[in-house]
Amino acid sequence: MPNPLLQEWGGPAGSPDFAAIRADQFLPAIDEGIRLSRAELAAITGNPAAPTFANTVEALERSGAVLARVRRIFWTLSSAQADDAIHAIEADVSARLTAWGLEVSHDVALFERVATVWKTRETLTPEQARLVDNSYKGFVAGGAALDAAAKHRLAEISTRLSELGVIFGQNVLAATNETEILVADDESDGIPEDQCALGRAAAAARGLAGQHLFRADRGTYESLLTFADSRAVRERVWRAFTGRCQSGPYDNLPVIAEIVALRDEKARLLGYASYAQYALEDSMAKTPEAAAGLMDRVWRPGLVQARREAEALQQIVTRDGNDFELAAWDWRYFADRVRRERFAYDAAAVRSHLSLGKVRSAAFAAAERLYGLRFTRREDVAVYHPDVCAWSVDNADGTPLGLLFTDYLARPEKHGGAWMGSLRVQEKMDAAVRPIVYTVANFTRAEPEDDALLTLDEARTLFHEFGHALHALLSDVTYPSLAGTAVARDFVEFPSKLMEHWVASPEALRGFGIPDDLVEAIGRAETFGQGFATIEFLASAIVDLKLHQTQPPPTDIAAFERDTLAALGTPDAIGMRHRLAYFTHVFDGGYASAYYSYLWAEVLDADVFEAFTATGNLFDPELADRLRREVLAQGDARDPMTSFTAFRGRAPDEAALLRARSLA
Known part of the structure; x- marks a missing residue:
């Protein structure tokens, strides 16, 4: 029977037939996809004609279509529907794709043809020149210009990094699924009824009478920290969620130490001073220093605002007759109290x-x-x-x-x-x-x-x-x-x-049916909490960037995280949005050294949204059409700053971010 993964998708709208796909079909399909791709690349390098855009770069762009289909559908399932059969082959899939990527990057004849075309890029259309430049830089970043010994070591590093990424992600998933939070009936006050009902049903299925059973996913974590009246419950939830993957069978701290050391070695092999420098070369920020400078300029006013917010929360804690100091498991709960009392903002009512x-x-x-x-x-x-x-x-x-x-x-x-x-x-x-x-x-x-x-x-x-x-x-x-x-x-x-x-x-x-008085309350309350949100995010982003700049790379990851947060003056009651042990963005998601990118993107989006608000029409047709043409339609066909300035008429205004976060 033909492997459906190797067939053109023939479903409605050209969709794949997921029902026909089994996990045991992936490895043979990947092997066949690689075989077909290898033949396509051999045809390019074996072409006796002089390298041109059409017979080299465009031909390279056409190659690998079968493998791309198989790869994309596998990563879709491994991230969103990762059953045991998918888990069992995830490391093999990653290893084979990594090995193939290295084989392509280290193909001397292919790189020489691409380099020849790259030297003529000024004669091409802008989109063609962009493709050629990206292709050439991709080969260089993959080690094409290294000597044989360095290529061999780079291959070893890349193979091990792919293995470690799979281990890291599987550890986080397993730890999240196995971390259970039990809340007794008499501890459930304040928790929204729809969540209580789910918790009761989950507990009943396990024979746990009088209990609610919750999973340690982020949505549950944030909801329980916001609404649970019991401080003991909130602390239990916080410790369960933030303590994942830091000990036991799913300990990711040694995994991180090895990842960081190998990333640093890879960057140095390629001629960079640090992995952060390597990772950010093609970013809008260009350098780790520029990214760090932006974060510092936002961190300082964010920290001032966060301290003001902490004082407001502590006042409520004390007013209620409590003698404890505000802790990380208290912040969301008392921030919700402030919004309700000071701004008439009811998060539970909004949620309804x-x-x-x-x-x-x-x-x-x-x-x-x-x-x-x-x-x-x-x-x-x-x-x-x-x-x-x-x-x-x-x-x-x-x-x-x-x-x-x-x-x-x-x-x-x-x-x-x-x-x-x-x-x-x-x-x-x-x-x-x-x-x-x-x-x-x-x-x-x-x-x-x-x-x-x-x-x-x-x-x-x-x-x-x-x-x-x-x-x-x-x-x-x-x-x-x-x-x-x-x-x-x-x-x-x-x-x-x-x-x-x-x-x-x-x-x-x-439009959601929220009454006008509550809509107005949301607008008033939006300014409160920006200090917390800024520090919680930036703590993770700054630790990520510093981790990939530190020389030599740290081996005690827990100490590095603790010491970096202390040096920043991060309030204990805020901490990191993503602790390193379960920071999948960075260790299993392509954001290494670049978690800051959400902040830079916020500079751009705050600036652009001001253009919409200035018209008095958030759906202004002229602006929307220009945004579609100059930004969304362009993809990576040109430098992103060119796309932004084509829409906005100038470079981004960094102050727009501070205005949007009420930190100006």
């Missing part, structure tokens, strides 16, 4: 209006008003889990644009957090190819799905990942390597951060 179905519909409606897009549910498209919904995406004139999968509810097979990915990217090299993208989150389950209730922050997360999806769907480039979100790490978060504004605007909030 934000059903998943309404928020998703609001995201679709915003895309329709901004870009004329239409979303239609597709019951005929196969999905990889019953939670997943498929949607056709069309332009205003009815022409198909692509396919979107949404996968929002938490389940044990799914990695934590939220993300967007592509099963197929847009291109028009030989014919128009429409993208297939997906967005994934981990919201608390409900039946039916549309009734799941979200906090305002979770609603922002949905809009954030939807912003990434729009970036991929609205791509309009020639070459697949330049499509959609294939841009600099500190630019890719710009369209997604920008999209968050459209869920928190008064117009959007009223």
Whole structure:
């Protein structure tokens, strides 16, 4: 029987038939994909004609289509539907793909042909020149210019790093699934009833009478820390969540130490002073110093504001007759008290209006008003889990644009957090190819799905990942390597951060049925808590950057984290949003040295959103059309700063970020 992974996808809208795919088909499909790719590259290097853009770089761009299909569908399942069979082959898949990538990067004949074309890039169109430049730099970053001994060592490092990334991610998933939080009936005051019901059901299934059983995912963690009246419960939740992967069978601290040492060695082999310098060379920031400078300029006012907020929270603690000092498990709870008392903001009341179905519909409606897009549910498209919904995406004139999968509810097979990915990217090299993208989150389950209730922050997360999806769907480039979100790490978060504004605007909030007085309260309360949010994020971003700059690389990761936070003056009651032991962005997600990129993207999005607010119309058609043409459609066909200035007419205004965070 033919392996379905090797066949062209023939489902509706060109979708894959997930029902026909089994885990044991992946390794043979990857091997065959590599064999086909190797033959395609041999045809390029064996071409007797002089290297040209068409016979070398464009031919390289056409190669590997089968392997790309298999790779993308595997990583979709391994991140969002990682059952035991997928787990069992994840390391093998990673090793084979890493080995193939090294074989390509170290192909001397192929690199020489690309380098020859690269020297003539000024004679090409801008998009062609961009592709050639990216290709050449990719070969250099992969070690193509190294001698044989250095290439061999680089191959050893890359192979081990791929193994360690798999180990790290699997440890986080296993620890999250096995970390259970028990809350007795008499401790459950304040916890939203829908979450209590789920907790009671989970406990009952385990024969735990009079208890609520919760999983240590981020949504549950933040909700319990915000709403649980019992301080003992909040402390238990905080310690369970933040203590993951720091000891026992899923200890990631030695894994991190090895990763950091190998990354540093890799960077030095390639001629860089640190891994951070290597990782940021093609970013908008360009250097670790520039990224650190931005963070420092935001950290200082953020810390001042956070200390003011801490004083306000401690006043309530003391006023209530308590004699304890504000701790990390208290902050969200008492911040919610401040918002309710000072600003008449009731987070639980807001949450009661934000059903998943309404928020998703609001995201679709915003895309329709901004870009004329239409979303239609597709019951005929196969999905990889019953939670997943498929949607056709069309332009205003009815022409198909692509396919979107949404996968929002938490389940044990799914990695934590939220993300967007592509099963197929847009291109028009030989014919128009429409993208297939997906967005994934981990919201608390409900039946039916549309009734799941979200906090305002979770609603922002949905809009954030939807912003990434729009970036991929609205791509309009020639070459697949330049499509959609294939841009600099500190630019890719710009369209997604920008999209968050459209869920928190008064117009959007009223659309959820939130009363005017509560909408006004949200607007007032938005300024409170910006110090906390700034420090919690930047603590993680600064530790990430310093970790990849420190010489020699630290071996005691727990001490490095502790000492770096102390040197920064990070309040104990805030800490890091992502502690290193479960920081999947950095050790299993491509953000090493670049977690700061969310902050730089926020500079861009704050500046652009000010352009929309200045018009008095958050759906201004002229601005939306220009944003689509000059930013979203461009992908990586040109330098991201060129795209930004083409939209805004000038370079980004860093002060816009401070204004947006009320830190000016």
